[in-house]
Amino acid sequence: VSGEAAFLDLLRAMARDPAARGLMDDAAVLPVGGERLVLTSDTLVAGVHFLPDDPPADIGWKLAAVNLSDLAAKGAQPLACLMGYALSGDTGWDARFLAGLGEALETHGMPLVGGDTVSMPAGAPRSFTLTAIGRATSDPVPARMGGRAGDRLFLTGPVGDAGAGLAQLLADRDATGPLVAACRRPRPRMTEGRALAPHVHAMMDVSDGLLIDAARMARASGLGVEIDHVPLSPALAATLSDMREGKLRAATAGDDYELLCAAPFLPDLRFPMIEIGRMVEAPGMKLSIDGVEMPLPERLGYEHGRI
Amino acid sequence: VSGEAAFLDLLRAMARDPAARGLMDDAAVLPVGGERLVLTSDTLVAGVHFLPDDPPADIGWKLAAVNLSDLAAKGAQPLACLMGYALSGDTGWDARFLAGLGEALETHGMPLVGGDTVSMPAGAPRSFTLTAIGRATSDPVPARMGGRAGDRLFLTGPVGDAGAGLAQLLADRDATGPLVAACRRPRPRMTEGRALAPHVHAMMDVSDGLLIDAARMARASGLGVEIDHVPLSPALAATLSDMREGKLRAATAGDDYELLCAAPFLPDLRFPMIEIGRMVEAPGMKLSIDGVEMPLPERLGYEHGRI
Numbered sequence: 001v002s003g004e005a006a007f008l009d010l011l012r013a014m015a016r017d018p019a020a021r022g023l024m025d026d027a028a029v030l031p032v033g034g035e036r037l038v039l040t041s042d043t044l045v046a047g048v049h050f051l052p053d054d055p056p057a058d059i060g061w062k063l064a065a066v067n068l069s070d071l072a073a074k075g076a077q078p079l080a081c082l083m084g085y086a087l088s089g090d091t092g093w094d095a096r097f098l099a100g101l102g103e104a105l106e107t108h109g110m111p112l113v114g115g116d117t118v119s120m121p122a123g124a125p126r127s128f129t130l131t132a133i134g135r136a137t138s139d140p141v142p143a144r145m146g147g148r149a150g151d152r153l154f155l156t157g158p159v160g161d162a163g164a165g166l167a168q169l170l171a172d173r174d175a176t177g178p179l180v181a182a183c184r185r186p187r188p189r190m191t192e193g194r195a196l197a198p199h200v201h202a203m204m205d206v207s208d209g210l211l212i213d214a215a216r217m218a219r220a221s222g223l224g225v226e227i228d229h230v231p232l233s234p235a236l237a238a239t240l241s242d243m244r245e246g247k248l249r250a251a252t253a254g255d256d257y258e259l260l261c262a263a264p265f266l267p268d269l270r271f272p273m274i275e276i277g278r279m280v281e282a283p284g285m286k287l288s289i290d291g292v293e294m295p296l297p298e299r300l301g302y303e304h305g306r307i
Numbered sequence: 308v309s310g311e312a313a314f315l316d317l318l319r320a321m322a323r324d325p326a327a328r329g330l331m332d333d334a335a336v337l338p339v340g341g342e343r344l345v346l347t348s349d350t351l352v353a354g355v356h357f358l359p360d361d362p363p364a365d366i367g368w369k370l371a372a373v374n375l376s377d378l379a380a381k382g383a384q385p386l387a388c389l390m391g392y393a394l395s396g397d398t399g400w401d402a403r404f405l406a407g408l409g410e411a412l413e414t415h416g417m418p419l420v421g422g423d424t425v426s427m428p429a430g431a432p433r434s435f436t437l438t439a440i441g442r443a444t445s446d447p448v449p450a451r452m453g454g455r456a457g458d459r460l461f462l463t464g465p466v467g468d469a470g471a472g473l474a475q476l477l478a479d480r481d482a483t484g485p486l487v488a489a490c491r492r493p494r495p496r497m498t499e500g501r502a503l504a505p506h507v508h509a510m511m512d513v514s515d516g517l518l519i520d521a522a523r524m525a526r527a528s529g530l531g532v533e534i535d536h537v538p539l540s541p542a543l544a545a546t547l548s549d550m551r552e553g554k555l556r557a558a559t560a561g562d563d564y565e566l567l568c569a570a571p572f573l574p575d576l577r578f579p580m581i582e583i584g585r586m587v588e589a590p591g592m593k594l595s596i597d598g599v600e601m602p603l604p605e606r607l608g609y610e611h612g613r614i
Contacts (some may be wrong), residue, residue: 003398004424010402014409017418019387028420030387032442035340041389041422041438048425080326080337082348084391084436091310095317102321111324113335116436117311118350124431129391129423131348131438135339 021143024220026070026204027134029141036136037079040070046125053173056093057100058184059128064104066207067132068188069257073205074141075197076134078110078190084129086120097128108190137194142203147221147262151201151279154266156192156259158231158274159210160246163253164239178235186257193259195269200261209301210251213260214277215285221262226286227251227277247289254302328450331527333377333511334441336448343443344386347377353432360480363400364407365491366435371411373514374439375495376564380512381448382504383441385417385497391436393427404435415497445504454509454528454569458586461573463499463566465538465581466517467553470560471546485542493564500566502576507568516608517558520567521584522592528569533593534558534584554596561609 008023015023019030019039027040044066046052050059064081071078083101088094105112110132120127140146165183168175189205196203202221206213210230218225230247232240240246262279287294315330322330326337326346334347351373353359357366371388378385390408395401412419417439427434447453472490475482496512503510509528513520517537525532537554539547547553569586594601 003396003401004394004426006398007392007394007401007405007424010405011419011424014405014412015419015421017387017420019418020420023421028387028389030420030440032344032386033340033342037339037344037440039387039389039421039440041391041436043391043393043423043425043436045393045425045427045431047428079339080324080335080346082335082346082438084348084350084438085314086350086352086434087311087314089310091313094310094314098314098317098321105321111326112318112322113324113327113337114322114330114346115348116350117314117318118352118355118434119311120352120434121354121432124352124434125428127393127425127427127431127434129348129350129436129438131389131391131436133337133344133346133440 025143026073029136036141038071038074038076038134038136038141040067041129041131042066043127043129045127051169054184056097060097060099060101061104061185063128063130064101065186065188065257067130068108068110068190069205069207071132071134072189072193073203073259074134074136075138075194076136077194078108079133079135080113081110081130081132083112083115085115085117086127087117088126108188138197142197142200144202144204144217145220147202147217147223147279149223149279149281151262151264152275153214153225153277153279154261154263154273155231155276156189156273158233159206159256159258160236160250160253161233162186162255163250164236183255186255188257189259192271196259196261199266200263203259203261206256206258206260208254211285211287212301215300217260217262218279218285221279224280224283224285225277226280228288229276230289231274231276244289248294248297252297252299252301332450333380336443343448345378345381345383345441345443345448347374348436348438349373350434350436352434358476361491363404367404367406367408368411368492370435370437371408372493372495372564374437375415375417375497376512376514378439378441379496379500380510380566381441381443382445382500383443384501385415386440386442387420388417388437388439390419390422392422392424393434394424395433415495444501449504449507449510451509451511451524452527454524454530454586456530456586456588458508458569458571459582460521460532460584460586461568461570461580462538462583463496463580465540466513466563466565467543467557467560468540469493469562470557471543490562493562495564496566499578503566503568506573507570510566510568513563513565513567515561518592518594519608522607524567524569525586525592528586531587531590531592532584533587535595536583537596538581538583551596555601555604559604559606559608
């Protein structure tokens with residue numbers, strides 16, 4: 001990862017335009033003709049971001065969902081997307097991938113308007129890039145930074161389902177159920193993001209794990225963070241014997257795509273929000289689960305090259 | 308290629324938004340806030356679009372240049388770009404790639420504002436995707452379609468240099484000179500594209516070969532095309548023994564990135580344009596070189612998955 005860190009440093013040195021937000025945010029924000037465009041791009045690679053034998057329709061869905069989630073974190077309305085597609089050499093596979101992608105795009109009103117297909121050399125892993133373009137709906141456009149000491153931290157929903165679903169799939173590729181569905185068909189929080197955007201000091205999606213993403217928000221805001229609640233879904237809770245250990249695992253699992261936001265208070269919204277902690281002056285992170293302060297795990301979540 | 312054709316058919320069925328232009332054009336055109344955005348995305352894969360041992364700075368340059376060229380074909384002003392980058396595992400290589408990319412972006416005023424890095428599994432070919440966003444400067448925004456019978460066809464410069472440079476490199480990886488430079492450091496015709504856009508009925512960049520790209524423009528316009536001049540650079544002409552055969556090769560070589568446009572006439576411009584033929588009612592293509600009508604070669608240029 002140190003080579004990657006060095007590369008990101010070089011990229012940041014190049015990306016001096018204010019629209020890039022120092023490459024420290026989920027998306028770029030570019031003013032154009034009286035609008036502010038929200039721009040994001042994510043790549044999925046077989047064996048890294050999905051299991052090579054995952055159903056292709058679910059991979060297509062996920063490619064759309066992870067990009068939509070970055071728009072959601074900015075409260076943006078999807079406008080269009082472009083795809084870079086490495087042909088798999090298997091026409092049926094490609095068709096099923098497109099069907100899943102199309103389902104997600106249709107659900108969230110993001111038209112595919114262009115891109116590029118390439119044929120990869122034999123043996124190369126499947127990989128796909130989607131670039132999503134949205135229109136900001138609030139001013140300012142929420143960022144990871146901007147949290148203030150005393151802000152309360154809220155989540156749009158429980159965490160850990162997708163990570164538990166992945167564990168089930170790794171044990172049994174034929175596993176099904178709500179946790180597997182959470183892993184394979186993440187739901188980007190578009191409506192919630194737009195409703196929250198005018199009211200938050202900071203917002204981001206939880207893609208790499210609640211602890212690591214909360215730590216990133218705090219660091220970007222020059223603050224620390226205290227987390228005293230790790231919300232679980234009933235489906236996940238039902239699978240746990242040791243609840244505290246299960247919550248710790250849920251807080252470091254990835255691919256949840258719930259929104260995390262910092263705000264002094266939230267108005268009445270048409271959906272429930274879960275309060276999980278607060279931003280504090282003192283840097284660092286404190287975690288307590290069910291009233292007991294926990295030592296921080298060595299790994300707070302996934303580290304990867306989101307730029 | 309039939310699997311790819313089937314895939315493109317599926318994509319076109321999905322891409323019904325008018326911004327997609329039926330995926331038949333070099334770029335999408337999306338109206339936003341009183342502006343029209345021009346959107347394009349191109350992927351380069353080692354062993355497909357560049358030689359694995361090409362200098363990394365040239366590959367970075369080329370990634371920017373091919374996307375900029377798509378903007379040039381729309382007369383668009385570059386606004387921003389996002390990159391999907393597969394880390395090579397070689398920090399020095401990555402740094403040199405970025406230096407070349409940065410040089411091209413700086414030259415053409417297109418800031419890098421975001422993207423994604425991924426680590427590929429060992430042995431995977433290097434691949435990079437750039438998505439470029441520009442602002443249209445003319446109304447309508449030129450397209451491949453729109454040519455009219457009787458329009459004259461013009462090129463911004465000679466063709467075949469890059470293809471000849473590639474042939475030199477395949478024979479001798481240490482080859483240098485203007486043809487190799489044309490292959491490795493293509494120059495997108497930004498200024499020319501913007502100056503031409505208000506005056507043309509149709510425009511596109513010549514990336515896959517003059518014959519195949521002219522045939523695409525004619526087909527998209529519901530017309531045929533006659534080409535009676537294949538302009539060569541002095542550097543290329545100096546390497547040829549059989550001029551007619553060399554011109555035929557130049558007309559089917561790729562990676563030229565000159566602009567091809569159809570217009571009844573062109574006003575005085577600050578750069579020379581080369582007239583090469585005309586659009587005609589009768590579908591199909593006629594080619595004559597130095598006054599002699601030639602049978603069309605079996606391969607008119609590169610077929611690939613630009614969508």
